[in-house]
Amino acid sequence: MDDLAEPALLDDEAEWGGIASAQTGDAALYLELDGWEGPLDLLLELARRQKVDLRTISILDLVSQYLDYIEQAKALKLELAADYLVMAAWLAYLKSLLLLPRDPEVQPSPEELALKLQLRLQRLGAMREAGARLMARDRVGREVFLRGQPEGLRVDRKALWKCDVLALFQAYGAIKHRTRPVVHMVRERAVMTLDAALTRVSQMLGVAMDWTDLRAFLPLDGDPAMRKSALASSFVAALELAKQGKAEIAQDQAFGPLMLRACASTGAGRAA
Amino acid sequence: MTAPDDLERAVEATLFAAEQPLSEQEISTHLQGADVAASLSALKCTYAHRGVHLVERGGRWHFQTAPDLAHLLRREKEEPKRLSRAATEALAIIAYHEPVSRAEIEAIRGVQTAKGTLDVLLEAGWVCIAGRREVPGRPTIYATTPGFLTHFGLQSRRDLPGIEELRAAGLLDPVDEAFAVLTGGDDEDTDAIDPPDEESADRTD
Amino acid sequence: MTAPDDLERAVEATLFAAEQPLSEQEISTHLQGADVAASLSALKCTYAHRGVHLVERGGRWHFQTAPDLAHLLRREKEEPKRLSRAATEALAIIAYHEPVSRAEIEAIRGVQTAKGTLDVLLEAGWVCIAGRREVPGRPTIYATTPGFLTHFGLQSRRDLPGIEELRAAGLLDPVDEAFAVLTGGDDEDTDAIDPPDEESADRTD
Numbered sequence: 001m002d003d004l005a006e007p008a009l010l011d012d013e014a015e016w017g018g019i020a021s022a023q024t025g026d027a028a029l030y031l032e033l034d035g036w037e038g039p040l041d042l043l044l045e046l047a048r049r050q051k052v053d054l055r056t057i058s059i060l061d062l063v064s065q066y067l068d069y070i071e072q073a074k075a076l077k078l079e080l081a082a083d084y085l086v087m088a089a090w091l092a093y094l095k096s097l098l099l100l101p102r103d104p105e106v107q108p109s110p111e112e113l114a115l116k117l118q119l120r121l122q123r124l125g126a127m128r129e130a131g132a133r134l135m136a137r138d139r140v141g142r143e144v145f146l147r148g149q150p151e152g153l154r155v156d157r158k159a160l161w162k163c164d165v166l167a168l169f170q171a172y173g174a175i176k177h178r179t180r181p182v183v184h185m186v187r188e189r190a191v192m193t194l195d196a197a198l199t200r201v202s203q204m205l206g207v208a209m210d211w212t213d214l215r216a217f218l219p220l221d222g223d224p225a226m227r228k229s230a231l232a233s234s235f236v237a238a239l240e241l242a243k244q245g246k247a248e249i250a251q252d253q254a255f256g257p258l259m260l261r262a263c264a265s266t267g268a269g270r271a272a
Numbered sequence: 273m274t275a276p277d278d279l280e281r282a283v284e285a286t287l288f289a290a291e292q293p294l295s296e297q298e299i300s301t302h303l304q305g306a307d308v309a310a311s312l313s314a315l316k317c318t319y320a321h322r323g324v325h326l327v328e329r330g331g332r333w334h335f336q337t338a339p340d341l342a343h344l345l346r347r348e349k350e351e352p353k354r355l356s357r358a359a360t361e362a363l364a365i366i367a368y369h370e371p372v373s374r375a376e377i378e379a380i381r382g383v384q385t386a387k388g389t390l391d392v393l394l395e396a397g398w399v400c401i402a403g404r405r406e407v408p409g410r411p412t413i414y415a416t417t418p419g420f421l422t423h424f425g426l427q428s429r430r431d432l433p434g435i436e437e438l439r440a441a442g443l444l445d446p447v448d449e450a451f452a453v454l455t456g457g458d459d460e461d462t463d464a465i466d467p468p469d470e471e472s473a474d475r476t477d
Numbered sequence: 478m479t480a481p482d483d484l485e486r487a488v489e490a491t492l493f494a495a496e497q498p499l500s501e502q503e504i505s506t507h508l509q510g511a512d513v514a515a516s517l518s519a520l521k522c523t524y525a526h527r528g529v530h531l532v533e534r535g536g537r538w539h540f541q542t543a544p545d546l547a548h549l550l551r552r553e554k555e556e557p558k559r560l561s562r563a564a565t566e567a568l569a570i571i572a573y574h575e576p577v578s579r580a581e582i583e584a585i586r587g588v589q590t591a592k593g594t595l596d597v598l599l600e601a602g603w604v605c606i607a608g609r610r611e612v613p614g615r616p617t618i619y620a621t622t623p624g625f626l627t628h629f630g631l632q633s634r635r636d637l638p639g640i641e642e643l644r645a646a647g648l649l650d651p652v653d654e655a656f657a658v659l660t661g662g663d664d665e666d667t668d669a670i671d672p673p674d675e676e677s678a679d680r681t682d
Contacts, residue, residue: 037358040382083383112455119447119454123380126443131364133433135355138425143342144325145494147335151289151542153302154551161601163560163568165629171562172569173643179587276527284528285546302552323486324493337490344487344508345494 039087042066044121044128054122059114060098063091190226192219197233198240201260205247211259214238276314279303283311293332293422330421330428339425358389363398367420367432368444371402371413379446390414398423481519484508488516498537560601564594568603571619572637576607578616595619603628 036042046065047057070088073080094117097110138144192200204217218230238260241247250259276284282303287294299308312333316326324335337345355363362385365377378385393399393414402415416429426432435444442450481489487508492499504513517538521531530543542550560568567590570582583590598604598619607620626633638646 037361037381038383112451115454116447116451119450120380120382123443123447124382126438126441127361127364127368127380130368130432130434130438131360134364134367134424135360137433138339138342140336140423140425142346143339144336144425145345145490147288147540148494148496149539150291151550152291153286153289156551156553158553158555159558159597159600160555161560161597161603162557163565163629165631167560167565168569168572168629169638169643169646171565172573175566175570175586176640176643179585281528281543282546282549285542285549286528288529288540289542289550303549322481323489323491335493337494338486341487341490345490 039066039084040120040124042069042084043087043117044124047121047125054118054125057118057121059118060095063095063098066091067095190223191229192226192233194233194236194240197230197237201234201237202241202246205241205260205262209261211250211261214258214260217260276318277311279306279308280311280314282306283308284315287315287326287333287335290334293329293334293418295332299333327425328427329425330418332418332422334422355392356389358386359392362389363393363416363420366393366399366414367416367429368435368438370415370429371405373405373411373413375411376446377414396423481523482516484511484513485516485519487511488513489520492520492531492538492540495539498534498539500537504538560597561594563588563590564597567594568598568621568625571598571604572621572625572634575620575634576610576618578610578618580616582619 036045043062043066046069047054047062050057050061067088070080070084094110094113097106098114102109140146201217205212214234215231217234218227222230235258238247238249238258242249246263248261248263251257252259283299286299286302294302296308296312299312300306312326312328316328319326319335323338323341325338326333326335358381361381362377365380366372369376369380374385374390390399394401396419397417398420399414400417402413404410405413420426421428429435438444442453445453488504491504491507499507501513501517504517505511517531517533521533524531524540528543528546529540531538531540566586567582570585571577574581574585577585579590579595595604599606603622603625604619605622607618609615610618621634625631631637
């Protein structure tokens, strides 16, 4: 039954005033058809015209008026929304029950149905009146006014910086740590200087008579870092000796062993 | 008049400068946690006979012009838009029954409520969504806001016109409940031939 | 206060609700041509000792907060915020080396220092500008403030632990991966002939 109350008449949000100041003539009533917010609204308006308390109103009279209204609207060929007709059918049924001799088998009794309708009208009437009273209050911007140009209250957010003394020392420690290694690493690493390598290689070259692997010139002991350094220095020393014509260098293949021997007597060095 | 003390002056200045109503707590926070209750009472009293009143609405305070001067101050250009009849009824139902679901509003009005109707109330800041009702379908429920109380000059919902009488008369109770009270019995089997639109607004309570 | 007359109340409300200062003429026009001069004087007097004053500026009247309460309109809210790492380092350098210029801070940190970093320290009140160094460009030099000592619970700058103390406390040997990555560039030339597996071990010395 949900669709019975489908808002065929609801799309116009009718102004309250149009109803409140409704003309009293019947003709006007019919012309106001679009103004009703559904059958219950129409019933309430019909009840209001009886100028009696909703608690004492005769539902039978009200039902008759509603049915008359629908009949006349039909006669005027006014298009009626389905929910008005559904309500009319239901009210016609209620009316018949109310007029017929009481049948105790019919549950609930027509009086109870009438009472329910009355209760609904009372509630809608109460809310309608409450709405009107609410709208009639001293409303801000209509009857009472707020300050036109408030200065405004400002809240300035201020950062409360947090830092403790340990964080401060840690930061300084971090800076010192970060800048220290540059000096540190050179001093601590075991290296063979170029001069040392030159001396060592030329001395050993004098002893060795034939082609000798460069690696044979390296110190046997020492840590791997020292050996790396010695290898690099000895290589440069070998190049230097070759340049001076004191040694010859040969290598069979790329990355192969670098062979070294002393030059016999020729002044010219040769690198192979 | 007697010279107001410093705190009273400070509260007065704060409320005058504020762009929106302030709660006692907010005023106090603004004034280094001072207890401002007495100052508020004193100020309210001081201003009671003036052209500007200090009023409390829903626990928040603001200055506004005295209602009896409305005829002098009404500004033609800025007349707030009239609320439609549907929106007025919906607002009244929400205010007097809150929190309510849309179905409950429709049950009272006997018609469906167009989508825009509630939007108008939400936009005006008079109504807010107050959660969902924990029943099947979990319908959204609506309630009024502090802004509603401010706009309509209500100190609290207890000030809603006639709310006590309506409550006493049972007019805020659902039809079925009132019916049960009046007939002294349960009415479960009556639904079958209820008036037509009542069913369309399926009750959720 | 004595009850003001109706005209005075009307003037009061009109000025309260006005969106801009109003001249005597404008107020009068608003109030059916009433003579409002006396009401304005009376109101000015009435409000003279209050938290809000009625003032005339260039022939136009408006209410404003009493000047001595103007500070109430602004409230500072403090939000705790952790000092950034960059700012902490800059602060440490200033504390240990003061007075220092920004270029010197950068030289010691080995990283550029954003302008905002020093601003934060100035704002926190821990650092102040201590003049300019008499070298080309006359750079600003920074030093710590008494507030710095107070905040960090130091009697004087002599309380700052020396490098040896920091080392003893383990503060000079933080194994900090982030820093190793940041400063990795420094030992690139030694890494080049290292076997790859030794690379990581290299970093810890």
